[in-house]
Amino acid sequence: MSGPSGGWLAIAGLGPGDEALITPEVTAALAQASDVIGYIPYVARVAPREGLVLHPSDNRVELNRAAHALDLAAQGRRVVVVSSGDPGVFAMASAVFEALEAGATAWRNLDIRVLPGITAMLAASARAGAPLGHDFCAINLSDNLKPWPLIEKRLRLAAEADFAMAFYNPRSKARPEGFARVLEVLRDACGEDRAILFARAVSTPEEDLRVTTLGKAQAEMADMRTMVIVGSSRTRIIDRATRPILYTPRSAS
Amino acid sequence: MSGPSGGWLAIAGLGPGDEALITPEVTAALAQASDVIGYIPYVARVAPREGLVLHPSDNRVELNRAAHALDLAAQGRRVVVVSSGDPGVFAMASAVFEALEAGATAWRNLDIRVLPGITAMLAASARAGAPLGHDFCAINLSDNLKPWPLIEKRLRLAAEADFAMAFYNPRSKARPEGFARVLEVLRDACGEDRAILFARAVSTPEEDLRVTTLGKAQAEMADMRTMVIVGSSRTRIIDRATRPILYTPRSAS
Incomplete structure (x- = not known):
């Protein structure tokens, strides 16, 4: 070497x-x-x-x-x-x-x-099931290195492409309002019923997973240790006695 | 367990x-x-x-x-x-x-x-440098489970979002013409100068990497063991005596 x-x-x-x-x-x-x-x-x-x-x-x-x-x-x-x-x-x-x-x-x-x-999105996806099992995108929501309008443009195009979406750095103390706006854009583009995963500190003792819908999602559910994954229109939730399984089928139609 | x-x-x-x-x-x-x-x-x-x-x-x-x-x-x-x-x-x-x-x-x-x-795209990305270092998407180009017009729609939207793009299953004997069409769409949407990586059988004895541009890319450069990554508009190639480094800067502007 x-x-x-x-x-x-x-x-x-x-x-x-x-x-x-x-x-x-x-x-x-x-x-x-x-x-x-x-x-x-x-x-x-x-x-x-x-x-x-x-x-x-x-x-x-x-x-x-x-x-x-x-x-x-x-x-x-x-x-x-x-x-x-x-x-x-x-x-x-x-x-x-x-x-x-x-x-x-x-x-x-x-x-x-x-x-x-x-990487965090694949650890989170594995823990929840397989929400990234079909076409998907990964977006860094930190606007330190990226102008906000570009983030919003990418969110809307990703929704139009019907990608599942994995979000890194969703929320920080320095810009708490940014992620609330992301959720608004996503509700507008994907509807209230779209599945969303908040996966915090996956594989550590502080691990905490929550599966809900965009309609019920709140910005406070994420912090800088949280990976957020939003499903595509095809993503499904399987309910069971223990934690539900979140997955996206392999077929697009 | x-x-x-x-x-x-x-x-x-x-x-x-x-x-x-x-x-x-x-x-x-x-x-x-x-x-x-x-x-x-x-x-x-x-x-x-x-x-x-x-x-x-x-x-x-x-x-x-x-x-x-x-x-x-x-x-x-x-x-x-x-x-x-x-x-x-x-x-x-x-x-x-x-x-x-x-x-x-x-x-x-x-x-x-x-x-x-x-996963293959992260192994290929690591070997080439860091082409997925900024926002990106992953698309399965197999049309076994997906209609072709949806693939083309996603390519165009991903280009408009200026994502780097990782392509799984780019080419098979059963549908050799599909990937040639993908390259045509990408040349149209991203231009001839956009960087593209063909990474075959990464981490195996048959590993073979090639960095070129969309203008010079040919469908025959990929087979079913090849991971294809197309850069965003910001992706750069660093030339050196050994293999060039392909990477996408962290900043979007």
Whole structure:
């Protein structure tokens, strides 16, 4: 796995929380690493050991963190950047490649690998049944990096396409009104009876799932640890004694 | 994990091919199973052992296979239905829930779990860089279960929404002309310069990746083992001495 300098960079997904959802590939990379870099709560999931330097950093410094990782790898260190879920889905992989493209030419020849993980929408979908079993889309509702009208446009087009929809980062303290507006747009475009899943902290001790309809959904049902999935027009709820099953059939008609 | 009868059903994702991409959760379920059910090449990935009955079956018998699995679990067997990738993405989970909903009432109280896996689009995306690093959609191009006009409608709406797009089952011997038409629609909607990835058999010895543009893409570049990803208008290609990196920045503007 080593490049010319002996250094390498792996951008690795730790999955949604449960250790049993971390791939052996990621576990092996962490075992070989000299440095682990990432957002504080993700680095906290990596066990300290002799010879391993942990570099936890705050949220919203993704580009600095990415440049730091590239710089360490260029110095010959064995670096793992950790994300929760999958690093390629609204996580650190894009930030690293943005820093790479803007940075030193020498960085382009580094040995860089992205190690996939179980992303939040697939963990949530599995827990609820199979709401993403037919065509679907994934939208980041954070408007830090995206103008609000674009989010609304995408919601309306996704509804017209009859995609199931998975929403990352639905709600934060900084913009509590955004997700209420998302629910309004969806009720208008999909109707009150459309199924919606709120899946919080899946695979952790705080896991909490709720299946309801857009008509009954309230913005307060989501926080930043919640994955929200809205079904397509074909999505069904199977009631049973325990939690209902939410799934989308394979056939479109 | 056992239900009242002692039987249970796990619908498990084996990932794209490499053993190092199978989660420990799935490995543990297979170690406890009495029966493994699935499409022939996926069951062939499970090591035989004393006390484990393997039930390989042919393609396109998903509902029969699902009913068989539910029936065995109801008899008290410990059953794992295996899919490649993630069972909830164009795979067996929806088929099992279709059979469950149409079948015996007693099945509804079975202990059923879906165990997520690394789905093909995320394995392909990781290998290429991070083309799904911003909003994206996943579309099954097989028209076995979907009328062609709906596929074309979804392509056009996804292009208008400026999603990156991941395509499963792009091409088969039975309908070689369909994917050529997909490329025509995409060239019309996204232009000739849009980036496209053909990622074949990712994480297996036959892995082959090709990054090009819609203008240069040809239908023959894909077969049924190929994952196709088309970038959004923001997706970028970083050239380097080795394979180029394909990624979509986190920001929409």
